[in-house]
Amino acid sequence: MLNFTRCQHLKQITQKCFSSVPVIVRTHTQRLLSRAFAYAGSGKSWRSIHSLVGDKNIILMGPPGAGKTTVGRIIGHKLGRCVIDVDDDILEKTWKMSASEKLQDVGNEQFLEEEGKAVLNLSASGSVISLSGSNPMHDASMWHLKKNGIVVYLDVPLVDIISRLKSLKAGRIVGQNSGASLRDLLRHTRLYYKKWYDTRVFCESGASAEEVADRVLDAVKRYQDVDSETFISTRHVCPKDLDKKPPPKYFSEAVIEGLASDGGLFVPEKELPKLSCGEWKNLIGATYIERAQILLERCIHPADIPATKLGEMIETAYGDNFACSKIAPVRHLSGNQFILELFYGPTGSFKDLSLQLMPHIFAYCIPPSCNYVILVATAGDTGSAVLNGFSHLSKSDKQRTAVVTFFPENGVSSFQKAQIIGSQRENGWAIGVRSDFDFCQTAIKKIFNDSDFTGFLTVEYGTVLSSANSINWARLLPQVVYHASAYLDLVSQGFISFGSPVDVCIPTGNFGNMLAAVYAKMMGIPIRKFICASNQNHVLTDFIKTGHYDLRDRKLAPTFSPSIDILKSSNLERHLYLMANKDGQLMANLFNQLESQLHFQIEKMLVQKLQEDFVADWCSEGECLAAISSTYNTAGYILDPHTAVAKVVADRMKDKTCPVIISSTAHYSKFAPAILQALKIKELNQTSSSQLYLLGSYNALPPPHEALLERMKHQGKMDYQVCAADVNALKSHVEKLIQNQFIRKSE
Ligand SMILES: *Cc1c(COP(=O)(O)O)cnc(C)c1O
Ligand SMILES: *[C@@H]1O[C@H](CO)[C@@H](O)[C@H](O)[C@H]1NC(C)=O
Ligand SMILES: *[C@@H]1O[C@H](CO)[C@@H](O)[C@H](O)[C@H]1NC(C)=O
Ligand SMILES: *[C@@H]1O[C@H](CO)[C@@H](O)[C@H](O)[C@H]1NC(C)=O
Numbered sequence: 001m002l003n004f005t006r007c008q009h010l011k012q013i014t015q016k017c018f019s020s021v022p023v024i025v026r027t028h029t030q031r032l033l034s035r036a037f038a039y040a041g042s043g044k045s046w047r048s049i050h051s052l053v054g055d056k057n058i059i060l061m062g063p064p065g066a067g068k069t070t071v072g073r074i075i076g077h078k079l080g081r082c083v084i085d086v087d088d089d090i091l092e093k094t095w096k097m098s099a100s101e102k103l104q105d106v107g108n109e110q111f112l113e114e115e116g117k118a119v120l121n122l123s124a125s126g127s128v129i130s131l132s133g134s135n136p137m138h139d140a141s142m143w144h145l146k147k148n149g150i151v152v153y154l155d156v157p158l159v160d161i162i163s164r165l166k167s168l169k170a171g172r173i174v175g176q177n178s179g180a181s182l183r184d185l186l187r188h189t190r191l192y193y194k195k196w197y198d199t200r201v202f203c204e205s206g207a208s209a210e211e212v213a214d215r216v217l218d219a220v221k222r223y224q225d226v227d228s229e230t231f232i233s234t235r236h237v238c239p240k241d242l243d244k245k246p247p248p249k250y251f252s253e254a255v256i257e258g259l260a261s262d263g264g265l266f267v268p269e270k271e272l273p274k275l276s277c278g279e280w281k282n283l284i285g286a287t288y289i290e291r292a293q294i295l296l297e298r299c300i301h302p303a304d305i306p307a308t309k310l311g312e313m314i315e316t317a318y319g320d321n322f323a324c325s326k327i328a329p330v331r332h333l334s335g336n337q338f339i340l341e342l343f344y345g346p347t348g349s350f351k352d353l354s355l356q357l358m359p360h361i362f363a364y365c366i367p368p369s370c371n372y373v374i375l376v377a378t379a380g381d382t383g384s385a386v387l388n389g390f391s392h393l394s395k396s397d398k399q400r401t402a403v404v405t406f407f408p409e410n411g412v413s414s415f416q417k418a419q420i421i422g423s424q425r426e427n428g429w430a431i432g433v434r435s436d437f438d439f440c441q442t443a444i445k446k447i448f449n450d451s452d453f454t455g456f457l458t459v460e461y462g463t464v465l466s467s468a469n470s471i472n473w474a475r476l477l478p479q480v481v482y483h484a485s486a487y488l489d490l491v492s493q494g495f496i497s498f499g500s501p502v503d504v505c506i507p508t509g510n511f512g513n514m515l516a517a518v519y520a521k522m523m524g525i526p527i528r529k530f531i532c533a534s535n536q537n538h539v540l541t542d543f544i545k546t547g548h549y550d551l552r553d554r555k556l557a558p559t560f561s562p563s564i565d566i567l568k569s570s571n572l573e574r575h576l577y578l579m580a581n582k583d584g585q586l587m588a589n590l591f592n593q594l595e596s597q598l599h600f601q602i603e604k605m606l607v608q609k610l611q612e613d614f615v616a617d618w619c620s621e622g623e624c625l626a627a628i629s630s631t632y633n634t635a636g637y638i639l640d641p642h643t644a645v646a647k648v649v650a651d652r653m654k655d656k657t658c659p660v661i662i663s664s665t666a667h668y669s670k671f672a673p674a675i676l677q678a679l680k681i682k683e684l685n686q687t688s689s690s691q692l693y694l695l696g697s698y699n700a701l702p703p704p705h706e707a708l709l710e711r712m713k714h715q716g717k718m719d720y721q722v723c724a725a726d727v728n729a730l731k732s733h734v735e736k737l738i739q740n741q742f743i744r745k746s747e
Contacts, residue, residue, distance in 0.1 A: 053079075055125040058220055059145055061193055062154030063186055064133040064173055065164040067209050071154065072130035074213040082127040086119060086135060094118045099132065108174050116141040124148075134174040136192040146196065150223055152216050153197035157282050158186055160205050194311060199223045199302060202294055204278025226303040228270075231473065234577040235264030235591070236584040251304035252365035255474040256372075258467030259448050264587060265574050266473050272480075273298045275524045277499070283484075284492045288327035289318050291488065292357075292481045295523065299477055305364055313364070317357035317478075321346050321392070323707060328353060328482040330489045331701075334635055336656045338495075339643070340486045341702060343667035347419065348708045349563070350513065350665040351385035354470075354478040359389045361474045362466070363397040371463040371742045373734065374403045375447065377440035379509065380416040380563045381666060383407050383430060386468050387423035402741045403428040403468070404734055406440045409722055412562055415670055415688045415712075421720045422711060427741070431733055435725035436556050438567050441469070443727045453731055461738050470512035471570050479516030480523065486661050487525045495659060501528035503660040505650040507642040508532045508540055509564035511571035513663055518575060518613075528658060531615045533649035535559045538618035539567055545616060547607035549590075550599040560624050560641040560674040563666070568594070576602070579609050619648035627651075628668075628678035637701045640666040641674045667705045669695060688712055 058075060060068040069085050076083030084090065091099050095114075103111045116138030122129075125148055136142055145151070156164075162182055165173075175185050199219040203212055222228065230248030239245055249257070254266035275298070283291050292314045297307040305313075318327050324344040331339045345352020366372050376386045383405040390403045407420055409432035420430045433440050447453060448465060457463045468475060483504065491498045504517045504527055514530060521527040534541045536557045543549045551567055559565055573587055580586050580602075590600040602610075619627075627644040631637055639647055643664040650660050668675050672691040675681075681694070689712040696704040723729045 053126075053150070053220060053224060055148070057124055057127050057129050057145070057149035058216070059129045059131060059149040059151045060154060060216070061131045061136055061151050061197060062133070063156060063161050063189060063193070065161050066133075066154040066156045066203065067212055068130040068154060070209040071213045071216060072128045074209055075216060076128045078213065078217070079128070082124070083130070084122070084124055084127050085130045086115075086132045087130075090118050090122060091115060091132070094121075103174065108178070111174060112137055120144050133189060136196050137174065137189065142196050146198075150220055151196050151198045152219055153193050153200040154203055154212065154216075155193075155200050156203045157205065157285070158183060159285075160203075161186055195308060197307060200294075200297065200307060202279050202282060204276065204282060207278065223302055226301065229301040229304075230269050231266040232269050232584075233260030233262050233264035234267055234573050234584060235260065235262045235588040237588060238584075251300055251473070255362055255365045255472065256464070256466055258469070258472045259445065262588070263445075263449065263591070264584070265471050265570070265577075267574055267577060268299075272519050272522045274522065277524070280488070280524055281498055284488050284498065286488075288481070288485055289314055291485050292318065292478070295481050295484060296477065298523075299480070305361065309364065310361075313357060313360040316392075317360060321352075321356050323705065326489075328485055330486045330493075330661065331637075332495070333631070333637060333647075333662070336659050337647070337650060338486075338490065338659055338661050339637070339639075339664045340482065340661050341664050342482060343640070343664060343702075343705065345385070346707050347381070347384040347388050347423065348667040348670050348705050349381035349385060350479075350482075350663065351381045352388070353482055354475040355382075355385040355389035355468070356392070357389075357478045358468060358472070358474045359393055359401070362468070363393050363401055365474075366401070366464075368400075369462070370458075371400045371461065371738075372402070372466055373457075373463055373738060373741075374401070374466050374468045375444050375734065376403060376405045376468050377437065377444045378405055378407045378412075378420065379437040379565060380407070380412040380420075381670070382469070383420040384416070384423040387420070387425060387428040387430070390428055390468075391423075391425040393427075398427045400742075401427060402737070404737055405430045406433050406444065406730065407431075408436045408440060409434050411436050411558065411565070413671060413673070415672060416562070418688060418712070419670070419708075421718050424718060424720065429737055430720045431730075432720060432722040433725060433730070434722065437565065438556065439725055441568065441570070443730050444469070446727050447731060447734070450731075457735070457738065461742055463738050463742055465734070469570070470510045476512055476516055476519075476571070479513060480519045483517045483520035483527075483661075484523065484525050487520075487527075490659060490661070499526060501526045501658050503527070503529040503531055503650075503653070503658060504663065505531035505533055505646045505653075505660050506663045507561065507564050507646045507665055508534060509566040509569065511540070511569045511575065513665065515571045515575055518578070529615050529653075529655075530613050531617075531646075531649060531653060531660070533646040534616070534618040535561045535564055535624065535645050536618065536620065537565050537567065540569055540572070541616040541618045543572075543616075544610060544614050547602045547604070547610070548599065549594060549601075551594070552598045560621055560671065561645050563642055564645065576606075576610075579606055615653065617649045617652055619645045623648045625674070625678035628675060629680070632679060632700060635701075638668040638675060638679075638695070638698075640664065640668040641671050642666055644678075667702070667708065669705050669708055 060072050062068055072083050087099050095102050119141035201215045201219050230250060231254040232248055260266055293311045297310055322344045329341050333339050342350030342353055345356060376382055386403055387405060424430050454465055490496050506513050508514050517527060517530055532540055532544055536559055556565055556567055573591060577587050593600045624641055624644045627648045628639050631639050646662045650662055669692045672695055692709055692712060723733055
C-alpha cells in the first residue's frame with residue numbers, strides 16, 4: 001500500500017515538485033509560499049482552512065490541461081500538505097513506465113481498469129491529490145477517494161482546454177486513438193466529472209495557477225462551512241437578549257416553510273455571490289442549462305443540495321419540457337427593444353421557468369417522514385404551472401407531495417380557468433373561490449399562520465402545509481438565471497459588449513420577476529434601470545413614484561392582463577428590506593400597518609434610494625390593445641397583453657441609450673380573446689381551441705404554442721370544486737383533500 005499519511009512525504013515531494021516544474025511556476029510557488037507564511041503569521045485565512053478540512057484530502061479533478069498538477073502543488077505548499085499526483089506519484093511508480101506508454105501498451109479499457117486499481121490501492125489523508133483526466137471514469141476508485149476527500153472540479157471552458165492541449169504536446173487522453181475528435185472526447189469525459197464533484201471552480205480564461213489555487217481554497221472553505229449560508233425573515237427583530245435570538249434557517253427550511261413565522265419573507269443573510277467578469281464571460285457561450293447550473297450552485301450551499309444532484313434537477317427541469325431548446329431566448333423587436341421570451345414552458349407562462357425546477361428542489365428538501373401539501377393562490381398562470389411542475393415528480397415523491405390551487409372563480413380568463421382545471425393530476429387539485437386573487441392570497445397566509453390548524457394537520461394526518469407562491473425562495477431563485485441568460489445572449493449575439501448596461505422592463509404583479517432581476521444585478525449583471533410596468537391596478541407605480549403604498553379607495557379592476565391585477569405585491573417586501581439596509585423592525589412596522597390601516601409611507605431618503613434604480617409607469621386598457629395591434633402590424637409579432645403593458649411603458653421611457661429587455665411573461669394564445677379584440681378579428685363566438693387555431697393561421701411570431709394547442713384540443717370536461725370566500729371553507733377543503741390523498745392510500 002502507498003500510504004501517504006499527513007505530510008510524511010512532504011520533503012520528498014517538495015523536492016520532486018521543484019525539480020519537475022518549469023521555472024516560471026517555481027517562482028510563483030515560492031512567492032506563494034511566502035504569502036502562505038505571512039497568512040499563517042497573521043493567524044487567519046489559510047490556517048483556518050487547514051482546520052476546516054481536517055484530515056480530508058483535497059482532490060483536484062478536471063480535464064487534461066486544466067492545471068491540476070500545478071495547482072495541486074501550489075495548494076500543497078500553502079497548506080503544508082502532501083501533494084500526490086496520480087500520474088507521477090502513483091501510476092508511474094506502480095507501472096514503472098509513463099501513463100502514455102501504458103496506454104499505448106494495453107489500450108483504453110484495460111488502462112482504465114488498471115489505473116482504477118492503482119488508485120484503489122491509495123490510502124491517503126490530509127493530502128492534496130491531483131487526479132488524472134481519466135480517473136473519474138472508474139467508479140469504484142472514485143467512491144474510494146470520495147470517502148475521505150472533497151472533490152474539486154476545475155471546470156475549464158472547452159475552447160481553452162483545446163488550445164492549451166494544442167500547445168502542450170497532448171500526452172495521453174483515453175480514447176484519443178478511437179478517431180473521435182478531441183472536442184467530443186472532452187465532452188464525453190465531462191459527463192464523468194459532473195458525476196463526482198463536490199464543488200466546482202469555474203476557471204476563467206487566462207487565470208494563473210495561483211489564482212485558481214486561491215479559488216480552490218475558497219471553494220473548499222465554502223463547502224466545509226456548512227452553516228455559512230442561512231436565511232432570516234425580512235421582519236426579524238434582534239432581541240435585546242441575544243440568547244433569545246431565533247436560530248437562522250437553512251435553505252431547505254426556507255423552502256419548506258415558505259413564509260417566516262413572523263409573517264415576513266425569507267432572505268439570505270449574506271448577499272448573493274457575485275461572479276467575476278471572467279466567470280460571466282465563460283458563460284457567454286454556455287447553454288441555458290449550464291448557466292443555470294453554475295449560477296444556482298453558487299446560491300445553494302452544497303450541504304443543502306449537493307451540486308451534482310442540483311445539476312440533475314436542472315437538466316430534468318429544462319430538458320424536454322420546453323418547446324424551445326434555448327429555454328428563454330431573446331428576440332430583437334425594434335429599435336432598442338428586445339423581447340425575452342419566457343413562455344416556452346409547458347403551461348405557456350414565465351412561471352414555468354421556476355416551477356419546472358422548484359418541485360424537485362422541494363421534494364429533495366422535505367423530510368421523508370411527512371406528507372406535504374402545497375397551498376397556492378393564483379391569479380391565473382401560477383395555478384397551472386404549479387400543478388404541472390409537481391406532476392413531473394417521481395412516483396414516490398408524488399405519494400407524499402400534493403398541491404391545492406385556489407383561484408378566483410371569476411377573476412381569470414376562461415382559457416386560464418380551463419387550463420388550471422385541466423392541469424389537475426393525481427397529486428393536484430384546483431378550487432375556485434368566489435372572490436378575487438388578493439382574498440385567496442390573504443386567506444392562504446392566514447391558514448399558514450393558524451397554528452391550531454396546522455398543528456392539527458400534523459398530528460392527525462402527518463401532513464405539513466407549505467407554499468409554492470412567488471414568495472417561496474425556491475421559486476424566486478431560478479428566475480435569476482433567465483435575466484442573466486438574456487444579458488449573455490445579447491452579448492453573444494453581438495448587440496452589446498460584456499459590461500455595458502441594459503434596462504429591464506417587466507409587467508409586475510407580485511414583484512417576483514422584478515426581484516429576480518435585482519438579484520441578477522447583485523450577482524454582476526449590469527442592469528441600469530428596472531422599469532416596473534403596471535396596468536390600471538397601478539399601486540406599484542404610485543408607490544415607486546411617491547413612496548406611499550395606499551390601498552384605501554383602491555378596488556381591483558379586472559383587465560386584459562389579469563396576472564398583474566394585484567394590490568398586495570408580496571415580494572416588494574424583500575426589495576424594501578434590501579433598500580432599508582435590512583431593517584427588520586421597519587418592515588414589521590410597515591407591513592403590519594398595511595394590514596391594519598391599508599397604507600404606509602416610506603421616508604424620503606428611502607424613496608430616493610428606490611428611484612435611483614427604479615422607474616415605474618402604467619398603461620390603460622386601450623393602450624394595451626393598441627400596442628398589440630401596432631406591434632403586429634409593424635413587426636409581425638403578437639404580444640400577450642402583459643407583455644404589451646410592458647411595451648407601452650418601455651416606449652414611454654425617454655432615455656433609449658441602452659437596450660431594454662422586455663420580459664414577455666406569457667404566450668399570446670393564453671389570452672386569445674384580448675388578442676382577437678386588439679387585432680379586430682370579429683369571430684368572437686368561438687371555442688378557446690378554435691380561437692387558438694385562428695390566431696395560429698396568421699403566421700405571426702412567435703410560433704403557436706403546440707403544447708397549449710394539444711391540451712386544449714384534448715381537454716375533457718374536468719371536475720373542480722368551488723368554495724365560498726371564507727377562510728374556514730378553504731380550510732375544510734384542504735382537510736378533505738388530505739383525507740382523500742394521504743389517508744386512503746396508507747390504509
Ligand atoms: C405572474 C405573472 C406576472 C407577474 O409576475 P410577478 O413576478 O408576480 O411580478 C406577469 N405576467 C404573467 C403572464 C404572469 O403569469
Ligand atoms: C497494491 O499494493 C500492494 C502492496 O504494496 C501491491 O503488492 C500491489 O501490487 C498493488 N496493486 C496495484 C494494482 O497497484
Ligand atoms: C398570526 O397569528 C397571530 C396570533 O396567532 C396574530 O396575532 C397575527 O396577527 C397573525 N398574523 C397574520 C399575518 O395573520
Ligand atoms: C354563438 O354560437 C351559439 C351556438 O354555436 C349561439 O347559440 C349563440 O347565439 C352565438 N352567439 C353569438 C353572439 O353569436
